[in-house]
Amino acid sequence: MSTRGDLDFLDDLRRKYPHQPTFLQAVEEMALALSDLFDGPDGDFYQRAFLAMAEPERIIAFRVSWMDDNGKIRFNRGWRVQFSSVLGPFKGGLRFHPTVDEGVLKFLGFEQIFKNALTGLPLGGGKGGSDFDPKGKSDGEVRRFCEAFMSELCRYLHPSTDVPAGDIGVGGREIGYMYGQYKRITNRHGVGVLTGKSMNFGGSEIRPEATGYGLIYMTKIAVQRKLNRNLTDMRCAISGSGNVAQFAAKKLLEFGAKVMTVSDSNGVIVFESGMTATDWDAVSDCKNKHRGRLSSIQDKVSGQYYDGESPWSLDIKYDLALPCATQNEIDEKSARQLVKNGVLGVLEGANLPTDLEAQAVFRKADGVIYVPGKASNAGGVGVSGLEMSQNAQRLTWKSEKVDEKLHGMMDEIYSMMEEAELSGGTLEQGANRAGFLKVATAMRELGWVY
Known part of the structure; x- marks a missing residue:
């Protein structure tokens, strides 16, 4: 098995992004888990596919101007990293936290590609957010920031293109404010462009949980x-x-x-x-x-x-x-x-x-049982995918049905990991391999990498 220093094909990424250490960490962790594939008979293809996955399809960066309670205009940075649409629309949360920058969002978006693939749902990978800190802000300040953020982001969202959700600093309150602004700007109602919504306007049972x-x-x-x-x-x-x-x-x-x-x-x-x-x-x-x-x-x-x-x-x-x-x-x-x-x-x-x-x-x-987050915390995006399905059908499923589907989804993910373990690997390798192979195979079938 290759070691961290043997992954020479990652050198170009290392040279380009030394200022994004968390992103490089996520890439190297994934590459180490897949090193047997890279060393195998189809290794050249898998390396090309991996490098393609490690570069976002596009990164959208914008200024967010909002007014505080004293009437002063404040400025923050906002991003949406649309990482991979191979399996479906970009899907991943929005994080509002002072530590957010492009590198952090690239790390999260890269992980999201494989997590979403493991759910079995047609979801691509993405992530977004801002260096805005909701802590210590009044409800009015949070609302005005969310409205300003969505005023910029709304032009890039569509149920078949990009569907964000929440993450750290973005809960039901923030999703509600952003969805309200989206409806106000676009005059589109009942459109599933955000998940984690309130049950009053298109949310899913069990999504918060x-x-x-x-x-x-x-x-x-x-x-x-x-x-x-x-x-x-x-x-x-x-x-x-x-x-x-x-x-x-x-x-x-x-x-x-x-x-x-x-x-x-x-x-x-x-x-x-x-x-x-x-x-x-x-x-x-x-x-x-x-x-x-x-x-x-x-x-x-x-x-x-x-x-x-x-x-x-x-x-x-x-x-x-x-x-x-x-x-x-x-x-x-x-x-x-x-x-x-x-x-x-x-x-x-x-x-x-x-x-x-x-x-x-x-x-x-x-x-020691070790299960990486892309497998063990996939239930959130899995139910976000189910929320998208309900929105598309203009239906709301009972909580028992959603919970049953969530339980079944986690069982299927574990079974995929277990297959790798039975072949001499680990649960961790099974999670990484299953997600990667699904995306790589789809890229080949689409003619995006060959």
Whole structure:
């Protein structure tokens, strides 16, 4: 198998984008997982296909001008990275966060190509967002920013071209404001150009819960098939406290697991005896209604708050690690500590939350289940695809039907990974290979790469 330094065909990308380290990390991680294909009899074709996938079809960049509550005009940058339309319209979320730049969005869009391919739905890959920070902004400021952002983006959206969703900093409130502006500008109503919408205007049941629920459905399947266990009383560490983390915790509680942690960028709450339903309500109320910090509810929950820490910085025994916060949150030191303390599985709810060195630790650890985010958090975009289908049919499906389809989707993704494992690979290699081969084959059939 090739090593990181052997992937010479990536040198041109490395020369062009040294200022985009997270994007290059995602590319190199994927290339390492596919190195057997690159070294095989059809390796030249697969290398050409990979390089084509690593360059976005187009990047749209624009200024966003909006007015704050004091009547001053503020400026932010906005982007939409339309990465790959091989399998269908560009599909991927919008992220509003001060760390957003073109390189971050390219990393997310590149990952999205393969995640979307794994769902089995006709979805291409894309990502977008802005360096606007919703934290500390009034509701009016967020609304005016969203309206300004959509005023620029709307000209590039269409149900058969590009359909964004939400991501960090973009929840139901922001999607609503952007969709309202789209309707106002275009006079098009009932058009599925955004997903994650309210049920009042074309949303899907289970969409807010989908990424977190899908992560736990995948976790449940992996634990059953690999460990011959169920989730009851398993000690599960969750990072983050946003949408994905909240609903992952909720589903774990339903399955009888012990949720040990939730966190935000300021600190972590540790529930030594496991989170309770009352604790979950307090976290949800803090984040969704008050948009506050976890430190503000430390006297309202049964857990202990640790300022400046994360689930991965504390020396605590976890059975399962479920990183749901952001990229590169688990480094080599944290990974070694998790393995030392007997972690049984690491399943990613965030995009690329484990850095390259930490991934190597998990791969070498005997018996540790490692599932990358492009497989384990694919439930969100999967249900976004189902929302698009409902919009096209002018129908709304019952929650039971959507949940059943979500569960089936995660089961099928796991089965694809398992096929690679039975052939001598790993679950991680199976996820990467299945997504890549689907896109590469379609590119060849379209005559885009040959």
